[in-house]
Structure formats: C-alpha cells, structure tokens
Amino acid sequence: MGHNPVNHPARPIYRAIGGLTGVYLVLFGVLGIVETSGGEFFAQDETAVLGQGTNLGNSVISAVLGVIILAVALIGRNVDAAVNKVLGYALMAFGLAGLAVLRTDANYLNFTIxxxxxxxxxxxxxxxxxxxxxxxxxxxAKAFESARLVS
Structure with a gap:
C-alpha cells in the first residue's frame, strides 16, 4: 500500500507492541487452558479468565495465535508487518462474529462482551x-516521502 509509511521512526516500538500483544494472548491462553483443563473443548459455561469468558477451545486458539505473533515479532524483516496486518483484520472479524453469536447456542468459544x-x-x-x-x-523511504509531499 502506497500510503503506509516505510521506515517509520517508531517502528521498533510498534514491533514491541505487537510482541506484547502476543505475550498477552499466550498468557490468556495458558491461564485458560489451566482453568478449563478436564472440561469439554467447547464448553458453554461461566468460566472466565482475566475477566473474559473462555473455554478450552478458545484458550488453545489464543495461545497458538500468541505464539505466532511472538514468533513473527522476533523474526521481523517485514514478516511481522504482514502477519500483524492479516491477524489484525482476522481478529476484528472474529470479534464481530463472536458478538453475532453471543447469546445463542452457536457461541462455541464461550465469548462474552x-x-x-x-x-x-x-x-x-x-x-x-x-x-x-x-x-x-x-x-x-525517500519515494514514500516524496509521494506524501506531492499529495
């Protein structure tokens, strides 16, 4: 995309923020796995971890996504930028889908608000x-800057 900056001065901070997001997802996933172990994979009960509803399936998905985000944050080299964009869009769509099935029997991942x-x-x-x-x-970076100044 031509309007996304290249070599932004705060890119190391954004990479660290992406990595911290991965750490949070791993923490949530591991705590959820510990809390829901022994139960059904897609249980629909009142189990909550860190204030969020979860079950074993949701916890495993969160832990795996967190590990992926941590791995690409460590790799860097624009792999993190590409994967973070794709996962960002996917998680927002996933959140909307969870909101759509919140009070139905289709709430397999035990989502809450x-x-x-x-x-x-x-x-x-x-x-x-x-x-x-x-x-x-x-x-x-120079091409981006000259295109930005012309616009």
Whole structure:
C-alpha cells in the first residue's frame, strides 16, 4: 500500500507492541487452558479468565495465535508487518462474529462482551503495528516521502 509509511521512526516500538500483544494472548491462553483443563473443548459455561469468558477451545486458539505473533515479532524483516496486518483484520472479524453469536447456542468459544471488546482492541493494535512497522531501503523511504509531499 502506497500510503503506509516505510521506515517509520517508531517502528521498533510498534514491533514491541505487537510482541506484547502476543505475550498477552499466550498468557490468556495458558491461564485458560489451566482453568478449563478436564472440561469439554467447547464448553458453554461461566468460566472466565482475566475477566473474559473462555473455554478450552478458545484458550488453545489464543495461545497458538500468541505464539505466532511472538514468533513473527522476533523474526521481523517485514514478516511481522504482514502477519500483524492479516491477524489484525482476522481478529476484528472474529470479534464481530463472536458478538453475532453471543447469546445463542452457536457461541462455541464461550465469548462474552468483554471477550469481544478485547479481541477488537487486540485486532486494532495489531493492525496499527502492522501498518507502521514496515521496513524498507532508504530509496523506498525517500519515494514514500516524496509521494506524501506531492499529495
């Protein structure tokens, strides 16, 4: 995308914020796995971890996504920017889908309002980290800056 900055001065901060988001998801997932172990994978009960409704399935998905986000934050080299953008959009869509099935029997991941709000915030954080974390050559940065000044 031509309007996303290249070599943004705060890109290390955005990369760290993406990594911290991954740490939060891993923490939530592990605590959820500990709390819901021995139960059904898609149990629909009152189990909550860190104020969010969860079950074993939701906890495993969160832990896996957190590990992926941590791995790409460690890799860097624009892999983190691309994966963070994709996962940001996906988590926001996932949060909306969870909101749509909140009080139905289709709420297989035991979402609550707090869970959907947290997913939307995490999605937005990852999206911003992905859009501002792109690294490029000096020529790419100069081309972006000259295009920005012309517009």
């Amino acid at each position: 707090a869970t959907t709000i947290v997913l939307m915030i995490i999605g937005q954080v990852l999206l911003v980290a992905g859009m501002y974390g792109k690294v490029g050559s000096e020529d790419d």
